[in-house]
Each structure stands twice: as structure tokens, then as C-alpha cells.
Amino acid sequence: xxxxxxxxxxxxxxxxxxxxxxxxxxxxxxxxxxxxxxxxxxxxxxxxxxxxxxxxxxxxxxxxxxxxxxxxxxxxxxxxxxxxxxxxxxxxxxxxxxxxxxxxxxxxxxxxxxxxxxxxxxxxxxxxxxxxxxxxxxxxxxxxxxxxxxxxxxxxxxxxxxxxxxxxxxxxxxxxxxxxxxxxxxxxxxxxxxxxxxxxxxxxxxxxxxxxxxxxxxxxxxxxxxxxxxxxxxxxxxxxxx
Amino acid sequence: xxxxxxxxxxxxxxxxxxxxxxxxxxxxxxxxxxxxxxxxxxxxxxxxxxxxxxxxxxxxxxxxxxxxxxxxxxxxxxxxxxxxxxxxxxxxxxxxxxxxxxxxxxxxxxxxxxxxxxxxxxxxxxxxxxxx
Numbered sequence: 001x002x003x004x005x006x007x008x009x010x011x012x013x014x015x016x017x018x019x020x021x022x023x024x025x026x027x028x029x030x031x032x033x034x035x036x037x038x039x040x041x042x043x044x045x046x047x048x049x050x051x052x053x054x055x056x057x058x059x060x061x062x063x064x065x066x067x068x069x070x071x072x073x074x075x076x077x078x079x080x081x082x083x084x085x086x087x088x089x090x091x092x093x094x095x096x097x098x099x100x101x102x103x104x105x106x107x108x109x110x111x112x113x114x115x116x117x118x119x120x121x122x123x124x125x126x127x128x129x130x131x132x133x134x135x136x137x138x139x140x141x142x143x144x145x146x147x148x149x150x151x152x153x154x155x156x157x158x159x160x161x162x163x164x165x166x167x168x169x170x171x172x173x174x175x176x177x178x179x180x181x182x183x184x185x186x187x188x189x190x191x192x193x194x195x196x197x198x199x200x201x202x203x204x205x206x207x208x209x210x211x212x213x214x215x216x217x218x219x220x221x222x223x224x225x226x227x228x229x230x231x232x233x234x235x236x237x238x239x240x241x242x
Numbered sequence: 243x244x245x246x247x248x249x250x251x252x253x254x255x256x257x258x259x260x261x262x263x264x265x266x267x268x269x270x271x272x273x274x275x276x277x278x279x280x281x282x283x284x285x286x287x288x289x290x291x292x293x294x295x296x297x298x299x300x301x302x303x304x305x306x307x308x309x310x311x312x313x314x315x316x317x318x319x320x321x322x323x324x325x326x327x328x329x330x331x332x333x334x335x336x337x338x339x340x341x342x343x344x345x346x347x348x349x350x351x352x353x354x355x356x357x358x359x360x361x362x363x364x365x366x367x368x369x370x371x372x373x374x
Contacts, residue, residue: 001367003255004248055341076247077338090342093335097345100355108363109341116247116338 004115008143011076011114015049016123018144019178019240023152024162026057026131029183029228030152032213034128035063036232037150037240039220042084044241046123049079052089053140054130055109056101061091065218076118083220088117103135110139124240132162133169141173148176150204154184155192167199178239179204183228204239207231244338245282248365249289253298256370260297265372268301272369276362278310278323280337301372310362314349321350323362340364 012018021034031054038050052060060066064087069080071092079088090099090109101109119125127147130136140147149170153159163180170177179202182192186209196203207228216222223229256271271290275281283305290303310323323343325333332346340363348355 001255001259003251003365003367005251006254006258007247007251010250010254071338073244075250077244090339093339093342094345095335098355099342099345101341101344102358105341105344109339112339112341112364115251116244118247 002111004111005143008111008114009145011117011119012125012144012146014121015119015125017240018125018127018147020127020129020137020140020147020149021152022129022137022149022166023131023159024133024164024166025159028131028152028154028159029207030131031059031063031128032228033150033152033181033183033232034126035060036223036226036229037236038085038124038126039064039083039224040229040233040236041124041126041240043224044236046241047086047121048084049086049088049119049122049125050128051113051117051125052091052128053110053136054128055090055106055136056099056130058089058091060128061087061089063217063223064220066091074118076116077113078118078120086119086122088113106130106135107139110136111143114143133166137166137169141170141175148178150178151180151201152183153180153192155182155186155189160192160195164199167201177201181232181235182206184209202239204235205231245286246289246293248281249286250293252290252365252367253293253295255367256298257295259367259370260372263372264374265370266297266374268298268370268372270302270304270371271298271367272304272306274306274308274366274368276308276310276340276359276364276366277325278336278340278343278359278362279364280325280333281365306368308362311360312347312357313360314352314354315356315358316354317349317352319349319351320360323347
């Protein structure tokens with residue numbers, strides 16, 4: 001028997017809400033939404049953890065500018081605090097090396113980190129998920145009680161079609177969905193908002209495409225001034241912190 | 243120490259099995275440790291002794307080590323993991339998350355990082371013995 005799964009919910013027992021920021025497809029801005037959400041919650045005075053679960057393509061460390069930090073070891077692994085966030089990522093261990101993990105390896109790494117990470121007391125744990133409905137999503141839903149999803153899409157039908165599949169899966173598994181964020185919007189079309197409502201979900205925000213975001217990567221002060229951060233601030237105020 | 247977190251998982255899992263099997267007293271807990279994780283056995287054993295509940299008072303913790311066997315998915319070469327070939331930082335990273343091995347270890351025959359850990363990954367609870 002794999003003993004690790006038995007302690008996962010104990011490790012998260014002092015964590016308030018656990019929010020998985022997820023998408024059907026990659027490249028929709030999920031990591032930026034997850035990171036700005038975590039930063040905004042921390043700015044409001046909440047204790048927040050950010051856990052990058054996109055093991056093969058992590059990027060939150062670049063967004064917040066993680067440098068020269070390592071977890072501490074004390075009856076498990078204690079995440080370092082970066083920009084006010086308890087921050088965990090596989091990059092603490094793999095560095096700049098590529099980590100070519102297959103599905104079973106993703107599951108094993110996920111279970112290991114959930115079993116040994118000592119998050120302590122948190123109001124929110126924000127999870128930056130890998131795209132799609134693969135092993136990470138299925139394992140988290142299986143192993144983490146109280147998990148909720150926040151879904152990110154773009155205006156593209158290609159992105160939203162995969163969101164529909166993801167939503168159906170989560171609804172079948174009876175997992176709460178906070179709502180859908182439409183990112184990188186370049187016109188005033190309302191089709192994603194309407195489609196989201198047809199799925200019985202809350203449309204949380206539309207975020208216009210913002211060319212300034214790229215220059216804000218790695219600089220939290222600049223990042224907080226981007227349109228994405230300002231829109232996520234409103235989402236946090238009206239839908240997350242109640 | 244990281245070993246404490248895994249020892250806690252072993253005790254919790256063993257307690258769950260004992261409850262399911264209606265065992266009142268546990269006599270033996272057999273744990274297998276894969277070499278890839280490079281657990282500090284003394285720390286792990288000490289953590290088990292400190293964390294065990296009353297029903298485990300007379301329990302023996304039998305800890306066996308499994309060699310780590312790796313197979314390349316490209317050329318099918320099979321080899322054994324050896325810590326001595328790693329620098330200290332790499333060994334420690336793999337100790338924390340054994341899957342990180344894929345970032346550092348390559349097939350000694352063809353150089354591919356696409357390999358499978360056939361056996362000897364990490365901590366495994368083999369079985370427990372006790373009385374009803």
C-alpha cells in the first residue's frame with residue numbers, strides 16, 4: 001500500500017479554501033490568473049500559498065520572480081515565502097532542468113509533494129494546474145477534499161470546447177466550480193459569457209488582452225498594475241473573499 | 243526532517259489497515275524503502291518509534307530496502323540506480339521528490355531521460371501483522 005495518500009488531508013487541514021486554477025487548453029493565461037489571484041489575496045491580508053502543479057512546464061516562478069530560495073526541512077518540507085506567498089514548485093528540486101514526466105510520474109510527484117509539504121495555516125491555497133483533464137486533475141479531485149475549480153478560457157472556440165469537457169467532468173465528479181474567467185479578450189463579443197451561463201456556471205470576468213503583461217513578468221509591482229491583476233482583484237473581492 | 247512526514251504516513255496507513263482488519267494490537271509492520279529516495283533509515287526508524295500509537299506499543303518495524311531498477315523506454319536498457327554517481331544537490335533533490343530523477347539521470351547506454359522506475363522508488367507499506 002502507498003501510505004502517502006493517507007496524510008494529504010491532514011497536511012491541508014489548516015488551509016481554508018483550496019482553489020485550482022485550471023483550463024482545458026494551455027496558453028490561455030492560467031498561470032497569470034493563478035499568480036495574480038494569489039498575490040491579490042495576500043495583498044488583502046490573507047495567508048496564501050501558491051503551488052505550481054504544472055510540473056513539466058512550470059512558469060509561476062518566472063511570473064513572481066523566484067530567486068535563490070529553497071524549502072526548509074522540518075518534519076516535512078516547508079515552502080519558502082516569496083512575495084508574501086508560501087510558494088511550492090517542482091523547480092525547487094529540478095531547477096532549470098527539463099523534467100520529462102509521464103502520467104504515472106506526475107501522479108507520484110503530486111502525491112509526494114502533497115504528503116510531505118507542511119503548509120501550516122493558510123486562508124487560501126491557489127493551485128496552478130497543468131492544462132487539460134489528465135492525471136493532475138483526476139488525482140487532486142480524488143485526494144483533496146474541499147477542492148474548488150476556477151476555470152480560465154480565451155474567446156477562442158477551440159479553448160472553450162475543451163472547457164466544456166472539463167466542466168462536464170468536474171460536474172460528474174461533483175466538484176464545485178467557482179466560475180469562468182475569459183482572458184485575452186480582443187472584442188466585445190458575449191458568446192463566452194452566454195455559453196458559460198448555459199453550462200450553469202458563473203461568468204466571473206472578462207480580461208482584455210494586455211500587451212504590458214509581458215514586461216511585468218518577474219516584477220510583482222508592475223504585475224499588480226496590469227489589467228489582468230485589476231480584473232482579478234474584482235473577482236477576488238466579489239467571488240472569493242466573502 | 244522529511245523522513246518524519248513519511249513515517250507519519252506509514253503510521254496513519256497502518257492504523258487504517260488495523261482498523262479495517264479489526265486488529266487490536268499490532269505486532270509487525272513491514273515497510274519497503276526504494277533506494278531512489280535515499281531515506282535516512284535511522285531518522286525514519288526513530289520517527290516511527292516516536293509517532294506510533296498505543297496499539298503499536300509492541301510492534302516491530304521491519305524495514306527492507308529495494309534496489310532501484312530503471313529501464314530506458316527508448317533502447318530498453320535496464321540498469322540499477324547508484325547514488326554515488328550523483329552530486330550532493332542532485333541526490334538531495336531526488337531524495338525529496340524521486341521523480342526529479344528524470345531531470346538529472348539519463349540512460350547510460352543511449353542518453354535518454356525517458357526511463358521508467360520499475361522498482362525501488364520510495365516508501366511502501368508491505369503488510370502489517372497483529373492480533374484481533
